[in-house]
Amino acid sequence: MSDVGVTVKKNEDFSEWYTQVILKSGLADYAPVKGCMILREDAIAMWEKIQAIVNRKIQATGHRNVYFPMFIPEGFLKKEAEHFEGFTPEVAWVTQGGNTPLEEKLAVRPTSETIMYATFAKWIRSWRDLPLKINQWCNIVRWETKATKLFLRTREFLWQEGHTAHATKEEAEAEVKYALQEYQDIMENYLAIPVVVGVKSDSEKFAGADYTTALEAMMPDGKALQMGTSHNLGQHFAHVFDIKYIGEDEKEHKVWQTSWGITTRTIGALIMIHGDDKGLVLPPKIAPTQVVVVPIPYKGAEPAEIAAKAKEIADKLREAGLSVILDDRQEYTPGWKFNQWELKGIPVRIEIGPRDLKQQQVTIARRDIKQKSFIKENEAVAAVEKLLEEIQNDLYAKAKANLEQLTAAVKTYNEFKQVMAGKGGFAKAAWCGNADCEAKIKEETGATIRVIPFKKEEPQTGCIYCGQKAKDVAYFARSY
Amino acid sequence: MSDVGVTVKKNEDFSEWYTQVILKSGLADYAPVKGCMILREDAIAMWEKIQAIVNRKIQATGHRNVYFPMFIPEGFLKKEAEHFEGFTPEVAWVTQGGNTPLEEKLAVRPTSETIMYATFAKWIRSWRDLPLKINQWCNIVRWETKATKLFLRTREFLWQEGHTAHATKEEAEAEVKYALQEYQDIMENYLAIPVVVGVKSDSEKFAGADYTTALEAMMPDGKALQMGTSHNLGQHFAHVFDIKYIGEDEKEHKVWQTSWGITTRTIGALIMIHGDDKGLVLPPKIAPTQVVVVPIPYKGAEPAEIAAKAKEIADKLREAGLSVILDDRQEYTPGWKFNQWELKGIPVRIEIGPRDLKQQQVTIARRDIKQKSFIKENEAVAAVEKLLEEIQNDLYAKAKANLEQLTAAVKTYNEFKQVMAGKGGFAKAAWCGNADCEAKIKEETGATIRVIPFKKEEPQTGCIYCGQKAKDVAYFARSY
Known part of the structure; x- marks a missing residue:
């Protein structure tokens, strides 16, 4: 691989x-x-x-x-x-x-x-x-x-x-x-x-x-x-x-x-x-494919039965309005398929193997946190729908936590420079409103004002650069 | 106007x-x-x-x-x-x-x-x-x-x-x-x-x-x-x-x-x-708006009642999956609106006036053949759906008849030239397969081979231009 x-x-x-x-x-x-x-x-x-x-x-x-x-x-x-x-x-x-x-x-x-x-x-x-x-x-x-x-x-x-x-x-x-x-x-x-x-x-x-x-x-x-x-x-x-x-x-x-x-x-x-080390991770509401169904025809079970069950599950998910790929290709192994669909970031994978068939269940794997669960076959559609919603919410929550972690309220220009020299992120800093200070900050740190937020904050210090009376608290950052 | x-x-x-x-x-x-x-x-x-x-x-x-x-x-x-x-x-x-x-x-x-x-x-x-x-x-x-x-x-x-x-x-x-x-x-x-x-x-x-x-x-x-x-x-x-x-x-x-x-x-x-002399005529399956509903608040009736009924009908049509404009603008007269929507080619117009209200009916006008009918209010949705289908079919039938009228099987180059000098259209003519004949025909009449139809016809004459053995019957026409 x-x-x-x-x-x-x-x-x-x-x-x-x-x-x-x-x-x-x-x-x-x-x-x-x-x-x-x-x-x-x-x-x-x-x-x-x-x-x-x-x-x-x-x-x-x-x-x-x-x-x-x-x-x-x-x-x-x-x-x-x-x-x-x-x-x-x-x-x-x-x-x-x-x-x-x-x-x-x-x-x-x-x-x-x-x-x-x-x-x-x-x-x-x-x-x-x-x-x-x-x-x-x-x-x-x-x-x-x-x-x-x-x-x-x-x-x-x-x-x-x-x-x-x-x-x-x-x-x-x-x-x-x-x-x-x-x-x-x-x-x-x-x-x-x-x-x-x-x-x-x-x-x-x-x-x-x-x-x-x-x-x-x-x-x-x-x-x-x-x-x-x-x-x-x-x-x-x-x-x-x-x-x-x-x-x-x-x-x-x-x-x-x-x-x-x-x-x-x-x-x-x-x-x-x-995304993560394995590839894309796509939010369910934007993912081109939300679910991939992979039949796993190990020996000891009738491959035709597993294939039929996989198709049945895929059809049911489609009827519920989900976008589904049924990966029944013969020329690739299940392991190869898992890697491929993980790379492509499909939010949910359903596996159907001999044990699942026997116990009338399906194995459901989340792409984002790589957790597996076993769900009764007749509850599969509802479980997948719920899971997709959870994944959507969890991805947002994780991103939100990252954003907060990468946002620092800074009080001095030294602190400001440390943020930009280090992990970067947003530096919330007081600004006098003068374009010269903005230009100097950009020149010295690479950071520009990304926005002055609608939710106004009262400046707690003078302008981070010149020390004069601040007009706004602005979000500074280096940017793409 | x-x-x-x-x-x-x-x-x-x-x-x-x-x-x-x-x-x-x-x-x-x-x-x-x-x-x-x-x-x-x-x-x-x-x-x-x-x-x-x-x-x-x-x-x-x-x-x-x-x-x-x-x-x-x-x-x-x-x-x-x-x-x-x-x-x-x-x-x-x-x-x-x-x-x-x-x-x-x-x-x-x-x-x-x-x-x-x-x-x-x-x-x-x-x-x-x-x-x-x-x-x-x-x-x-x-x-x-x-x-x-x-x-x-x-x-x-x-x-x-x-x-x-x-x-x-x-x-x-x-x-x-x-x-x-x-x-x-x-x-x-x-x-x-x-x-x-x-x-x-x-x-x-x-x-x-x-x-x-x-x-x-x-x-x-x-x-x-x-x-x-x-x-x-x-x-x-x-x-x-x-x-x-x-x-x-x-x-x-x-x-x-x-x-x-x-x-x-x-x-x-x-x-x-x-299209016709009044403007666009759009097939229902392609029309951006399929139905326009126009309330007609003549004196003698409560305008609010008519407006409410028009909205009710429009909503019902929308619920049935049709694309509908409710034209309740105050600043234009019904006559002005009729002209505008006819110009824009909306397939069906519904009018709701005092008489309609009283008789629990709606007036339905077809754009293509300008025919009016009066339909019981509770049958309006089904009637409109049926009418849209009819309009779609009628437009095709009419276009098909025109195509046939503008297609002539010609046997001589004289006939061919007469067609092209007159109303134009398709001339079905035998062709030897030689590009020189094709070029000469184009030079002399402006017509080119549009297609050699999949449905092969046996040539009944020699090549329309050179008289040599014909390979195909081709559709010639002047073109955009």
């Missing part, structure tokens, strides 16, 4: 472990084009689950999916100066169509505000057209120059981008919060990843936004990972693209806008947080 | 009618980037329905979704010479990343054979890895130089591309047929569009394939539209990318491959075939 299984331990070489788990579980692969990756079957299946959850949520609140072109003329990107400056260093440019050089080069979308909002100006005429609430599932390109990190840093990735326009500032603010709350629900209650939510500092906000709110998760190696963002765009783009409406007061007003998104990098977080 | 409704008749100015229906129904819009379009809410909702149908079908037969990078290095495209020649005139090239010129320019995928198969060579080792059956939903770019035609000819479009590798030639052949059959089921039994199925001539086949099979539909203006293709790639790419496996015989073999796809242009066909 050594060339098939993961050969390094998670807590010994985290980065190598991460790459091996992904490649060996077959979740993804490097692509033959630099900086890009291939999302394989199970990764896409998880992304489709996330898509279904997001669609269900946002459609229930009146958002609808659309698709805008991927190409953005340079002139559009340039319209919002801050936006252009923020994105232009990482834009891939199409300069040639067929054999003909283009008159104006086209950006492959790094995000779609400009191409969408040029059209919003046409679609929105009166208050009756508001709010306009759309969403798009698509590929995005950002020309990363650092080394590729599967799921976390690739030149192309998949995402969802919601874009809304509202009649009032208050409605836009509510929408920004709405999107963030739904994301939090998805991360915590489906991906089993606890997050810290709050506002970005000005230097970390989206280029062109009034302010950016975000969800940040903590990886086991002490680095934070941004799980999603929701931007209040104010009226920046409305001014630049002249998006206005005639109100009920019969006067002309500019709209208020938001945009928000999550990407395939959330799958990277899932792997890092829940 | 004149600026809102469609102002030309379908049989008077088909092209203008088509554009107006799309823009005014809000199905799509021109994009602010040349040659591209915006797929709006209802178009994406229909595409998502098609996605769900395709996914259900192909997953049941062991295909799984993946996602490969959009960028293909020029060198990859070049590997299969015919493939490169076929696609390179319409490739959009990325030549710059950020501010840096790329060493090798990258094609924005016009199709994904080359990027995928380079990786297949890595994934496939033994007969145990076969068949490999994957599918991808993505955007595709082909740098069209002719004028944009919404849905039918745009520089970017959405599609699904299935790619498979098999141990034997026979398996690959069966897969090619499988995909085409499933496509036919989707076109005929969901989109209500009858198709002619068969093989392409060599000059019309996919660049790099052994042969191409296709579905062709006939538009009301006498031009054919290709609805999908399924290619037998033979071992062309297997040789070029060295995709081989160790068989059960312990010898090395090259794989046999297929690829197949349908695109968002199928939505264009749907509009052309079923």
Whole structure:
């Protein structure tokens, strides 16, 4: 198994472990084009689950999916100066169509505000057209120059981008919060990843936004990972693209806008947080397959009987709405199969051998804590359903405990530096609000402000860097 | 209503009618980037329905979704010479990343054979890895130089591309047929569009394939539209990318491959075939909304009672699994609403007015033939379900009759030319199999061979062009 299984331990070489788990579980692969990756079957299946959850949520609140072109003329990107400056260093440019050089080069979308909002100006005429609430599932390109990190840093990735326009500032603010709350629900209650939510500092906000709110998760190696963002765009783009409406007061007003998104990098977080030395560990609500049933035809029993029983159990689980693989392949041993499905992170394994058959029971093995139990055959479905729920909850609880362990309230800059030089994690520290202090801290420790949490804490000290009066307690961390 | 409704008749100015229906129904819009379009809410909702149908079908037969990078290095495209020649005139090239010129320019995928198969060579080792059956939903770019035609000819479009590798030639052949059959089921039994199925001539086949099979539909203006293709790639790419496996015989073999796809242009066909002078007419199985319920609060009745009844009916229909809009907007009149929903093609409208309330009935209006009926309230759900089925069948029957009317068996080249100079449509004609005759016919009449049908017909004449012994009866037509 050594060339098939993961050969390094998670807590010994985290980065190598991460790459091996992904490649060996077959979740993804490097692509033959630099900086890009291939999302394989199970990764896409998880992304489709996330898509279904997001669609269900946002459609229930009146958002609808659309698709805008991927190409953005340079002139559009340039319209919002801050936006252009923020994105232009990482834009891939199409300069040639067929054999003909283009008159104006086209950006492959790094995000779609400009191409969408040029059209919003046409679609929105009166208050009756508001709010306009759309969403798009698509590929995005950002020309990363650092080394590729599967799921976390690739030149192309998949995402969802919601874009809304509202009649009032208050409605836009509510929408920004709405999107963030739904994301939090998805991360915590489906991906089993606890997050810290709050506002970005000005230097970390989206280029062109009034302010950016975000969800940040903590990886086991002490680095934070941004799980999603929701931007209040104010009226920046409305001014630049002249998006206005005639109100009920019969006067002309500019709209208020938001945009928000999550990407395939959330799958990277899932792997890092829940995986172990044997491979992936997937939360039942996101796992492409929730249960694998393995018949174990040892000698002394009739193989046909065991096969039939395994099929019967698999069918019953499927009828209950669970996603099940019945692994009745002849060319592999049960041991080989166990290793393979553990590597792939399937939450529950059911074994059916001669003893199980005789005692009218099944053997149920949990992937996460590798515990086995023996359940009466006729109680198997209910037991598996209960177990999946338990696993989902336990994974979250474990991740939550890790997050807490990796969060330190620090009172001095020395303490702060010790945290960052050591295991890393979040350092909760008082901050004066000055971008210079933020920049110095980044320069000296590599840590940035991940969020200023919504749940405000009263600063107990002066600014961790300059000692002046603190405005906020912020979450600092090094990050992916 | 004149600026809102469609102002030309379908049989008077088909092209203008088509554009107006799309823009005014809000199905799509021109994009602010040349040659591209915006797929709006209802178009994406229909595409998502098609996605769900395709996914259900192909997953049941062991295909799984993946996602490969959009960028293909020029060198990859070049590997299969015919493939490169076929696609390179319409490739959009990325030549710059950020501010840096790329060493090798990258094609924005016009199709994904080359990027995928380079990786297949890595994934496939033994007969145990076969068949490999994957599918991808993505955007595709082909740098069209002719004028944009919404849905039918745009520089970017959405599609699904299935790619498979098999141990034997026979398996690959069966897969090619499988995909085409499933496509036919989707076109005929969901989109209500009858198709002619068969093989392409060599000059019309996919660049790099052994042969191409296709579905062709006939538009009301006498031009054919290709609805999908399924290619037998033979071992062309297997040789070029060295995709081989160790068989059960312990010898090395090259794989046999297929690829197949349908695109968002199928939505264009749907509009052309079923639409009428009032706008879209959508088949119930594909319509984003199947039923609209409009309360009609005339004087003499309590508006609250009518509103409550309308909501009750809408809820009941939803419980039965139908997609329903309850249009209780105060700011529009019932007449305005009728026009709007007719324009958008919703199959069934339910009206609830004072008389309906009094007589415990609902008024049900069909979109396709504009027939009204009055149904007892407690029978409404069953009646609507039955009606939707009827509409679905009637739309297909009508389209089938049109297809037959637009298909002529021709015996002489004069007859052939008359058909093409007149209403157009399919001309079934004997062909010798010679590409020169095919080219001459195209030059002189604009018609190409759309397919040589699977259901072989015995040629009754010599080749329609040269008079020599005919090999096949082919379907000729001008096409989109």
